[in-house]
Amino acid sequence: MFKRLWLLFAQAVTILLAALFIVVTLKPNWLSDESVGSIVSNVTLKEGVAEGDTLSPGSYHDAVKKSAPAVVNIFSSKNSTKPKARKGGKPNSSDPLFKFFFGEQPPDEEPSSSLGSGVLVSPEGIILTNHHVISDATDIDVALSDGRKVKAKMIGSDPETDIAVLKIEAKQLPPPITFARIESVHVGDVVLAIGNPFGVGQTVTSGIVSALGRDHVGINTFENFIQTDAAINPGNSGGALIDTRGNLIGINTAIYSNNGGSMGIGFAIPVNLAKQVMESIINNGGVTRGWIGVEPQNLSEELAESLGIAKQSQGVLLSGVLEGGPADRAGIRPGDVLTGVNGQSIRDVRALLSKVSELKPGTEATFSLLRKNKELVLKVLIGKRPKPKFSHE
Template sequence: MIKRLWLLFAQVITVLLAVWFIVATLKPSWLTGVQISSLVDNVNLKEASYDGHSISPGSHYEAAKRSMPAVVNIFSSKALAKSLNGKNNAHRNEPWYQFFFGEQGPEDEPSTSLGSGVLVSPEGVILTNHHVVAGADDIDIALSDGRKTKAKVIGSDPDTDIAVLKIDLKQLPPPITLGKIESVHVGDIVLAIGNPFGVGQTVTSGIVSALGRDHLGINTFENFIQTDAAINPGNSGGALVDTRGHLIGINTAIYSQSGGSMGIGFAIPVNLAKQVMESILTNGSVTRGWIGVEPQNLSKELIKSFNLPSTTVGVLLSGVLEGGPADRGGVKPGDILIAVNERSVADVTALLNVIAQLGPGNQANLKILRKGKELNLQVPIGKRPQAAKKQ
């Protein structure tokens, strides 16, 4: 009898413990005697009435919506040389090398770089930076709709850092609308669109901080739009657009001591990018004027050494290419160039720009100072060599 009672007691205790465990796991509030819903009796929340179509005041959603589909991600790669320091790679056949690295060693791994580009025509023409695709053996384009394809380089211009690519795909996204640089003013709100650090398409906003920035040492021909919209590695070649969604620049470079955005970014203005693109599409390259001189900015020390008035403005021609256009026109080393076709030349950048705009085969009237006397020389304009260091 006692044994049967003990067995019944043990069974009851087991059932109670099981019930307690289930309640403690699923409904712990039952054990405390407090209902969670009773902690707050009445809650009144005010929610916005939203129909899913209204846009927040001041939003740049429409501009981003128009321009983002035309911005592409660019992945370029180039194979590294299979020889190290020009030496024979006999170690590739060694058993230890193949054990650790296989038949393809670490020096065979291609180097890759990230960038962005802008689709500017329904035929698949893409604008980007020269440095994004320079020397690339393989260029992959990722569209905003997720499709990927190969691209070929139609041509590029290192002097302005512009490259033109072409892709062959059907049903491309709508190309971006080119804006007018005349409509861009300091203080205008702008959006930078690209693929920073490879995280994917990103939009940042800022203002136009300055126009016509040059003397930066970035490109040979400089006329940048400066902006504080965040531009980071991977944004190169992407779009700088206005609040209408129109392209006003190609993001190119940043001023940074850390590698990230510090609020100073530079974009090639759309009018210059369009001019270079049209020349590449027509001729395969950009043709600029050239006279074959080594120009040098005229410092106060140089002005004093030449016994010139302190107000003298011009460029010292420290070197003249033998047999070049300037040499044939009578220009001598040590001449000071003060004007080209009646346009004053204040520095080397101004000289580069004015000569480049004169087509090969034309004549230029150079006003120079030689031993304190003014001379006018007729100089034929030649074709600027690729990556020329002399103007």
């Protein structure tokens, strides 16, 4: 009798557990006195509360807010002409390695318009941009940060540093950007690039200063670039590179790229050079540089040995001298090794070019040379550097 009752009890419990499992699985609300709606309504979500206008930690909003209104979009129309190769061994915008931050068109089409950026630097409507943005332009339009579009007039440009100066006439212009001191810029500093990449609209990207004084890049005649890994793409040409205080430290110019997009190596013209060129264009209508009329080449150890001079000798071999030019009139001859200018040693062609360009035309300068292993000092009357024949087309 006891075994029978126990069997009935076990069967009843099994049936009840099976029924409970089915209810829990298929109809769980039968076991609760609250509906789904009442459960959701009782959930409390915790939201972060901003303390006034406090920014997120590490935000660069203030820097962007200060400088972004001064960055403009530039649209330039050009006559349809076949693209010309740059002279002097300089790469052009179709070079697979160097791309100007420019709206590019398919290589089989003739360019008729260009897209770039610029920076408003004065209340009078002066705008800094790149020479290659407005090169050979027949019509230049500027889109301001508030949406207005105005015509721009070109004041002048300098192809050898890729700087151009424009002027617009408009009321209630945005506040101009403030210039940083180049001495305050260091490798490792956080920087922001502002421009109009691919024509999508004003865009801000961040990175660091990767290097300073970058030359021998082969983009411009006179190079002293700030290198950055801030993402910069076609359309950013002439845009602003700023520090975290919102001050201008450079004008974005070109990138190293195999595909036309950002690869983390971008170049900007430092603010001190851009300012110097801008002031010269505004005050004198252009940039005047010294010139002596020589064809220099770097002095390698092998070349020094072939000339019969010490391998460790520093200087620049003058492989050619322009007949009737300043150097020729002073007695400098092909084959001379130029070692110094006004007491300052010259190590390579870039240093010679930079030093001579700083000399004022019409003044005399002292040049130190080696001729057949004999030291020679000559006075040269500095001439005016001719205008370049190449452009950034």
